[in-house]
Amino acid sequence: MDNTFLSVKDLEVIYTSGKKIVRAVNGVSFSLQRGETLALVGETGAGKTSIAKAIMRILPNPPGKIVGGVVELEGENLLEKSEAEMLEIRGERIAMIFQDPMTALNPLMTVGDQIVEGLRLHNDLTFAEAKKRAEEMLEQVGIPAVRFVEYPFEFSGGMRQRVVIAMALACNPDLLLADEPTTALDVTIQAQVLNLIKSLRQKYGTSMILISHDLGVVAQTCDSVAIVYAGQIMEYGTKRHVFKNPCHPYTRGLFNSLPSMNSDSDRLKPIEGTLPDPTNLPDGCPFHPRCPRATQECKIGVIEPVKVEPGHICRCIHAGAEKSVEDSKRIHSGEV
Amino acid sequence: MAEYILKRCLALIIIVFATAFIIFTILYFTPGDPARALLGASASDAEVAAMNEALGVNRPYLVQLGDFFYDTFIRFDFGESWVYGRPVYEELAARLPRTVLIGLSAMVLNLFFGLLLGIFAGTHGSKWQDSLTMAIAMVFISCPDFWVALMMIVLFSLKLGWLPPYGIGGPEYYIMPIICASLGGIAVNARQTRSSILEVYREDYITTARSKGQRESVVVRRHMLPNALMPIITTIGTGFSRIVAGSAVIETVFSIPGVGTYMLSAINGRDYPAVRASVLFFAVFTCIVMLVVDLMYAFVDPRIKAQYSRVRRAKVQ
Amino acid sequence: MKKRFVSLLLALCLILTLAACGGSKGKPTGDSSEPPANESPSPVQEVTPPPVDTARRTTADTDERYPKVVIGLNSDPQNLSPFDPNAASKPYIFFEFYECLFDLENNEYIPVMAESFEHIDDLHTQVKIYDYIYDHAGNHITADDVVFSYQTLLDSGFAIKYSAFADIKKVDDYTVEFTWNYPLDSVGVLEFPWCRTFIFSQKAYEEGNFATNPVGTGPYKVTHFTSGSKVVLEAVDNYWQKDESKISDRHKAKVQTIEYTINTEAAQHVIALKSGAIDFSQVVPDENLKDFEGNEDFSIYVTPASRTFFMTPNVEGAFTSDINFRKAVFYAIDNEALATATGGTVAAKALGSGFFSDYQKSWEDEKTYINTYDPELAKELLKQTSYNGETIMILTSNAELHKNIATVVQNFLTNVGINSDLTLVEPAQLGNYTTQEGWDLFIHDLGGGSQLGAWNRVFNRDEFANGKAFGFIYDDTLQNLYKDALKVANYGPESITELHNYVLENAYATTLVCGKLNMVYNSDIANIFLREGAYLLPGSCDYYLD
């Protein structure tokens, strides 16, 4: 654990709306090595974005609130830092990319100005120096520097996402939080953006947390994967572990709902039911209402994560040996 | 930008012509005649008929319409007011500064306090500040302005004796009228600003700005306000016509001889030249304000400005 | 959400406080006694002004002038050109800076600019004017100017009540000759031609615009006029009439500056009086009079005004053609209660107002439908008519006082079982409706130089285009009685009483209330001088100088 770059322990985030409290994140723990990429995978509303925003402490503060846990970036706990100190960290050491490029940029400011703003916040550059640096960034993300003075509405969706990336990586952050960066883009642009992110990461050695619900994208870019469900990490391990040997029923359900090339089953098998109501989460394992293998034990108490193999944990009592890979294949072929 | 202004000025001329026609027709078909209004109840019917003849009110509709258009739009002679006995433009010019002073300063107050209250409420969304300001705004929208005016007069001029009850003179005469004229507008502006700020508050680019490590105050000033204030500019126009409508009442209560009271007495006295001229004045004045507001909108919103500059830039490249 | 609820309650009590502060603040500052809750305020009939304190020095004794007086008016004169002197608030102002050949006092012509006059024959009269008349611009007034003044008035169309006037021509530099259409045998026929036609210099009229800066010959000149707000008059130092004995009380200049401020709201006048913004107002609401009683800074003077509210039935109407129905309507109305309810008026006791000299007090002695309220009699009379519940139409203007009177009359009629509906028209257009069909009862107000003059617009059918008197009356006896009463020869109590009684016998009209001047003024003003009993002449009032 020597060069652990970021470690999150028992992170808890709640949103209050009226009298009801929404428990978005319920005790998430994971760690990230420098230069490594972690994927947070799960259905929408599982709390992935809340985790990222909690790390950066930019939760919209009237409803959202961090109520527990520790977030250590290179040993310093971000949750205890004052707002002034966080201002230094945001953009400098942690940066974020958002999902919908169409609304992620301020429509009334030129693209260049928005990049320069980030640059001049963290290093005292004159406007000219910052402008030059911003133009370099634009070139790197494949946008001709001369478009520095244009407004966001003059760019396509893909181009705008490139600007967002340029803005995020302008100050050469150590950690990049990418919140479903390619969901709003069509496939061809998606590939270009992913390659761009990968090349820039390798160039600057930036570690990244990628939030996505698209397993294809995860497979292509990430080192380790965390399956998030109802604010908890159900399964966590290297890409090889999770893709090859998914042991949590929810992970298996996710893989089953993917159309696979080789089997000719005509219907996809969706996971029955819907996400639990975050205001009153079921006791025990939150997935038990939808889990085909739920038993009585699953319904009570706290489900501790089980170490299935080194570096691969799974939060399920029945995660043990008996459900081997063949079984998952059988479910896969649809005999059950 | 130039041809946009040209197009609007052309529209302005058409609007003025149309307004003149509408007003003339409405007045022509309004019952009652100017002579009876001028000579009063004790004049005999014969004398009234003679006066109507002298004023040319009995001439056929088209002849009068032709005369009116010829005088107004060719000789720019608004004619002489029958009641006031002097050229209408002279009376209007004398009264114009007062109505404009009250109108524009009320608009400035509207904008300034409206935005201030709106921003204060918007940025403290759903906290007590928000509800309190909105409650105050609600109160001032609900009260009829002449009721508020009378209450203020009782309070400030009778009880406290700080301000003169009515009339014109030094600046102190204009304090209460301006406040009364702007109260309704402030409330409306505050509500609109608040809701538009709450809307922008939820936009993604605000979170982006924060993720760059930008201070909250700068986020509000540089990112939130410009976007929130865009829709507010258009409401300035409607705010203005609300003030102009209210001017007649405010001027009556504070007996300030403005264009509002002039129009009211002209309508009662069937003083056709005066009514036509003051209505045209209001129409042109409102259109100009609308044009200025649209230009401000175009100037501030890059999307529209770019359309014109791109045309220019395309030529350059 | 709870917070939002709390703040909304806050909004409610905010309105309450705003209203309450308006309300409680409304309490008059003085310690005037509050009328007990249910005892209604007694209507203020007449209040004589305090006697002049002879111990103090006043302007009557010396030529020294009181510095300045501010008069509150409640309507805008709008136009200062010398025509139509009876409109809006012109009668209050014009007679300070304009002058006519004669003044009218109790139906007699008192010479002003005219030195003397002589009737050549029935149809011609020569008037000689002083040869030393100069206007404020220093122009010398000659016979040419007099002819020009009359000619300009005739051309303007404002020459009302000029039926007798045929022509005017210059005889010599200071004499003009009038030609009349018919012998001047009726009373007050020259009221307008001689006492309401202002004389001004041709040169001044043609060079300037009298609408805003008039040049007259009176004891004052206009120095500032902002229409709708203020008129300022300054005393003229070299007034043309040097001979003191010839200057009548109406042409004095005992105050240096007169400022008229205009506000249509009665409440504003009270506030302006209390805050010292104005020194005189004659539209103080009844209930505010007691604010000024016992306050030594103010004096109160309440007197009946010439304005009388008539109710004329349409003698060709469905029901009003029946005399019994008309009498039923008239007996059903209690003028006393009507006066108290509408405030600022006095109950009429006979077919006119005590204000006029030719009004006979004896008319009030007999019991008539005007001064007696007898609902029972009204109901009996109603039974003798063919009326059973139909709605009759009352027409009047939507001016404040007219509207209130009509509403109270409507209530009285309902009490005796007569259903009625109100039609309100614009005040300026009321005159047009007299000859239009459709109304049953018409409430209107009349003023004039004399009682007989006031009746002209009611009983003289020559006034109306349809050749019938007011209320579509076509009655030769009425017309002859009116014409005879007008004759100078038999102008007097008998002829006017005969006419009065004839109208009452036929129930051709009734009176409801008379106007009243509620005057409150700064106690520096020693005594009040009213032209023709109604219009204040600030220049002729006396002021305490110490």
Added chain:
Amino acid sequence: MTKTIVKQEKTQIEKIEKSSFFKETMQRMVKGAGAKVGVALLAVIVISCLLADYIAPFSPTEMDFTALFAKPNARHIFGTDGMGRDIFSRILYGGRYSLALGLSASLLGTAVGIIIGSIAGYFGKKVETVIMRVMDIWSSIPTLLLSILIATALGEGFFNTILALAVGEVPVCVRLIRGQILKERCKEYLEAAESINCPKAVIMFQHLLPNVISPVIVHMTMGIGSTITMAATLSYIGLGVKPPTPEWGALLSDARAHILNYPHLIMFPGFVIALTVLAINLIGDGLRDALDPKLRS
């Protein structure tokens, strides 16, 4: 197995249709505290005005000459006016006129606005520019003046006043509707409707209008408040409803001469007008939040 899924989906869809657009808005609207207060307040005022015949201690035109200008006391809760008429009863009876005036003027103005607006919005091109220019003309004449001219031309009376008040609403409403339609016009469902050539009117009023109607409803509720105040202003300058109708505006304008000695004459009607308009604005706010698509998700 497949049959069960299909059945399950159908029940879900049915459930959605049952809670129709209107009921759903009402449920969400009443949740807000402001709207609750507004609805309660307006309900109290409207019901008491409608039941005026039973609640009001006196008839609105009954004159008691022994109690002129009486201060609020046991017999007359709000006191009496200069003619001895009970203010409380007059406010109750007057409420019918003022509310009816405010409501019908706003409804009339909005309805006309919607029709013209949707025509302008939907047909576009020449029709739209012509209509919009007419609206520019219409809105360039100040609303109060327009009402005065209409009231003078048509004379006094209840319906003329409604017309005079509604006139001011139309251009604002047309502009609002057209703006909304421009946003909706590029959406596919309109092309879908046109492709199966359903008549223009159906497209306009069945497809387009429901999506566009919410801001208009909100504007209308706000409009009712300002129309009631405008009715009061019209009475104030002597052009409103004819006496003895106890419309609130008339009450205010009659009372203004006595504001110094008998403040209760102007205080209570002013206060009631403020309360009613406050209630209506609260409901308008509640409606706007309920109908706001962003809040809906």
